[in-house]
Amino acid sequence: MTTQKKKKSYSARITKKEGLDLLKNADLLGLGSMADGMRKALHPHNKVSFIIDRNINYTNVCINKCKFCAFYRNADASDAYVLSKRKLFNKIRETIKHGGTQILMQGGLHPDLGLDYYVDLLKSIKAKFPIHVHGFSPPEITYISKTSGLSISDTLLTLQEAGLNSIPGGGAEILSDRVRKKVSPKKIMSKQWLKVMEEAHKIGMKTTATMMFGSVEGPEDIIEHLDAIRRLQDKTEGFTAFIPWSFQPGNTELFQNSKFKIQTPATGVEYLRVLALSRVYLDNIPNVQASWVTQGLKMAQVALRFGANDFGSTMLEENVVAAAGVKYIAAVNDIIQAVRGGGFQPVQRDMYYNIISENL
Amino acid sequence: MPLKKIEKKILSGKRLTSEDALACFESSDIFTLGRLANHVAQKLNGNNAYFVQNHHINPTNICVNRCKFCAFSKSRGDKGAYEMSIKDIVKKLKGQVGQRKGTKTAGTAKLRHKGTEGFSEVHIVGGLHPDWGLDHYVEILQKIKEHFPSLHIKAFTAVEIDYFAKISGLSLKNTLTALKNAGLESMPGGGAEIFNARVRNKICPEKINAGKWLKVMETAHSVGIKTNATMLYGHLEKYKHRVEHMLKLRNLQDKTGGFQAFIPLAFHPKNTNIDNAQYTSGIDDLKTIAISRLFLDNFPHIKAYWIMLGAKIAQLALCFGADDLDGTIVEEKITKSAGALSGSAMTKSELINLIEKAGKVPVERDSFYQALTK
Ligand code: SF4
Numbered sequence: 001m002t003t004q005k006k007k008k009s010y011s012a013r014i015t016k017k018e019g020l021d022l023l024k025n026a027d028l029l030g031l032g033s034m035a036d037g038m039r040k041a042l043h044p045h046n047k048v049s050f051i052i053d054r055n056i057n058y059t060n061v062c063i064n065k066c067k068f069c070a071f072y073r074n075a076d077a078s079d080a081y082v083l084s085k086r087k088l089f090n091k092i093r094e095t096i097k098h099g100g101t102q103i104l105m106q107g108g109l110h111p112d113l114g115l116d117y118y119v120d121l122l123k124s125i126k127a128k129f130p131i132h133v134h135g136f137s138p139p140e141i142t143y144i145s146k147t148s149g150l151s152i153s154d155t156l157l158t159l160q161e162a163g164l165n166s167i168p169g170g171g172a173e174i175l176s177d178r179v180r181k182k183v184s185p186k187k188i189m190s191k192q193w194l195k196v197m198e199e200a201h202k203i204g205m206k207t208t209a210t211m212m213f214g215s216v217e218g219p220e221d222i223i224e225h226l227d228a229i230r231r232l233q234d235k236t237e238g239f240t241a242f243i244p245w246s247f248q249p250g251n252t253e254l255f256q257n258s259k260f261k262i263q264t265p266a267t268g269v270e271y272l273r274v275l276a277l278s279r280v281y282l283d284n285i286p287n288v289q290a291s292w293v294t295q296g297l298k299m300a301q302v303a304l305r306f307g308a309n310d311f312g313s314t315m316l317e318e319n320v321v322a323a324a325g326v327k328y329i330a331a332v333n334d335i336i337q338a339v340r341g342g343g344f345q346p347v348q349r350d351m352y353y354n355i356i357s358e359n360l
Numbered sequence: 361m362p363l364k365k366i367e368k369k370i371l372s373g374k375r376l377t378s379e380d381a382l383a384c385f386e387s388s389d390i391f392t393l394g395r396l397a398n399h400v401a402q403k404l405n406g407n408n409a410y411f412v413q414n415h416h417i418n419p420t421n422i423c424v425n426r427c428k429f430c431a432f433s434k435s436r437g438d439k440g441a442y443e444m445s446i447k448d449i450v451k452k453l454k455g456q457v458g459q460r461k462g463t464k465t466a467g468t469a470k471l472r473h474k475g476t477e478g479f480s481e482v483h484i485v486g487g488l489h490p491d492w493g494l495d496h497y498v499e500i501l502q503k504i505k506e507h508f509p510s511l512h513i514k515a516f517t518a519v520e521i522d523y524f525a526k527i528s529g530l531s532l533k534n535t536l537t538a539l540k541n542a543g544l545e546s547m548p549g550g551g552a553e554i555f556n557a558r559v560r561n562k563i564c565p566e567k568i569n570a571g572k573w574l575k576v577m578e579t580a581h582s583v584g585i586k587t588n589a590t591m592l593y594g595h596l597e598k599y600k601h602r603v604e605h606m607l608k609l610r611n612l613q614d615k616t617g618g619f620q621a622f623i624p625l626a627f628h629p630k631n632t633n634i635d636n637a638q639y640t641s642g643i644d645d646l647k648t649i650a651i652s653r654l655f656l657d658n659f660p661h662i663k664a665y666w667i668m669l670g671a672k673i674a675q676l677a678l679c680f681g682a683d684d685l686d687g688t689i690v691e692e693k694i695t696k697s698a699g700a701l702s703g704s705a706m707t708k709s710e711l712i713n714l715i716e717k718a719g720k721v722p723v724e725r726d727s728f729y730q731a732l733t734k
């Protein structure tokens with residue numbers, strides 16, 4: 001009650017301390033209604049957007065071996081792969097056929113793929129298809145810069161010139177090095193993740209930001225994450241959306257390795273709490289996505305009243321999460337129905353949140 | 361604020377009218393509805409969220425009714441039609457117990473009977489079998505009791521009871537008494553669907569009408585059998601039909617006091633013959649739970665049946681007025697064939713975790729909502 005009152009009368013943004021207090025102590029419905037109010041203020045038109053795109057994992061070979069990742073393979077594994085151009089183009093063709101406007105290209109950190117590979121890949125895609133390429137999260141960008149010997153900024157410029165349009169917010173997990181050292185010790189640390197994003201924003205590339213919670217973090221780590229994102233956004237305004245999702249334990253080392261003590265994945269109530277807090281805390285990020293992939297369509301509908309204004313992507317393909325045993329296959333129609341059922345008008349958007357189609 | 365008046369009534373303990381309930385359904389303020397429903401739930405059940413460890417047995421899926429929305433039933437001779445012998449049923453109950461012994465059931469309730477460790481209830485419902493007589497059902501109950509004397513038997517929907525009465529030529533009262541004497545201790549709330557005659561005739565014309573359903577329940581209550589009550593929503597009905605349904609239940613409950621829990625059941629569209637059927641929205645599920653808690657002031661419990669709602673929505677329902685998640689269910693064919701959102705079993709520790717993460721106190725209960733000692 002008191003927190004709600006505080007929020008109603010607030011004009012300034014909430015502090016870290018207030019955020020922590022909300023996350024730990026606010027009752028779920030109180031926090032939800034704050035987030036819902038904020039969502040309405042930012043998006044008064046009662047529309048909920050989604051993008052038709054396809055997640056293309058160009059390789060599953062990765063030197064990082066993060067403990068929460070069920071997707072990576074060693075280079076010599078029998079099911080290790082690098083996608084051929086023929087297969088890639090087919091996937092893009094299919095995406096466009098299904099009304100898709102974007103591909104989300106992500107992959108492991110493959111020791112043999114250098115900057116040339118990426119430049120060639122992007123150029124050949126752009127030569128053939130009018131499609132938005134949202135690709136390569138900060139760990140990949142960092143790795144490419146390292147193997148090519150270029151600075152982050154020059155790496156990004158090279159990729160941008162070759163056709164890269166925007167960068168996904170993956171690899172953020174929790175931007176608290178205490179947690180990162182435990183769950184992804186080889187992955188870039190928080191500072192580096194933020195630096196890649198800052199450089200990208202500087203050259204005019206928009207990016208998203210994600211947060212994967214429900215592993216070994218505490219509430220303080222979540223606040224640290226949100227605060228880091230908010231501070232960078234104040235500086236650059238380059239984030240289009242924030243996407244919190246919960247760790248999916250399935251086939252991962254993090255779940256199987258008992259020393260991490262994760263008995264159960266985050267529950268629906270915990271997801272909504274974090275989502276709502278994110279909406280309230282990130283007052284400078286326009287969009288917050290519901291994660292139907294990790295939560296299912298019904299919870300994603302509820303999420304639309306707990307701060308989310310976007311249904312994310314149709315994920316015509318989702319290898320990374322599917323490998324962890326979560327399978328919510330939703331067709332575009334299911335998403336449209338789900339948004340309507342939740343009481344909103346579904347609209348198709350692009351990566352910049354421009355509405356492409358309202359007649360669905 | 362359109363809900364202001366309703367809020368005042370709830371906080372002063374006044375009963376809602378049908379118009380109030382309708383206004384709640386038409387409101388999009390799920391936060392106020394949830395908060396008020398939680399307030400009522402707290403008053404009735406404190407911070408408790410109950411669960412029960414039960415077996416589900418569906419003795420046959422052969423059914424003379426073949427309701428349109430029923431994805432479970434078959435006609436005799438159909439592929440996939442089955443019937444369990446009484447031996448099968450007993451074996452199944454024993455088998456599942458054996459299976460559970462291998463897995464660790466932490467803090468299990470006091471051993472009630474060799475072989476029934478952890479489970480306090482068996483829930484039996486099935487199709488209306490063309491040939492089985494009342495005697496057969498009496499024998500099922502007796503045999504279960506013989507093997508598992510302290511297992512509570514919750515069995516037979518009002519639809520089945522009515523059918524048994526018809527085929528045996530006995531009155532409802534005598535039918536129920538015979539079953540009670542054989543071991544029937546409580547009844548589930550199925551078959552209520554939606555009471556409104558027009559909608560009912562569209563979705564399940566084959567099924568007993570509302571008057572009959574209520575009559576069976578009233579008779580059951582009168583011979584000392586406690587029951588639940590359900591409502592199937594999210595198909596062709598309108599909000600006013602939901603309210604009408606709940607009003608009939610509230611009126612009967614005023615008279616008999618025999619209902620334990622109200623269970624709103626979200627319609628599952630898969631494999632059913634209703635055109636353009638959709639899943640209900642998560643928002644609608646939560647609203648329906650909350651409004652039932654507010655309107656059915658004489659029902660002690662509101663159940664969020666996780667196997668139908670999915671574990672996530674069911675957990676959330678505990679913040680919207682529900683106080684019961686039902687159980688760790690070992691076998692449940694009926695919703696599975698209709699494309700339910702959950703797997704068919706959850707372990708006790710998973711259930712407890714869900715409840716605790718919702719900020720409630722998990723209480724393992726028996727069939728009459730008595731807490732089982734840890
Ligand atoms: S999460 Fe990414 S960086 Fe980590 S092992 Fe998986 S593919 Fe590699």
Ligand code: SF4
Nearest residue numbers: 423425426427430433
């Ligand atoms: S709902 Fe019950 S009565 Fe109707 S067909 Fe199915 S099993 Fe038979």
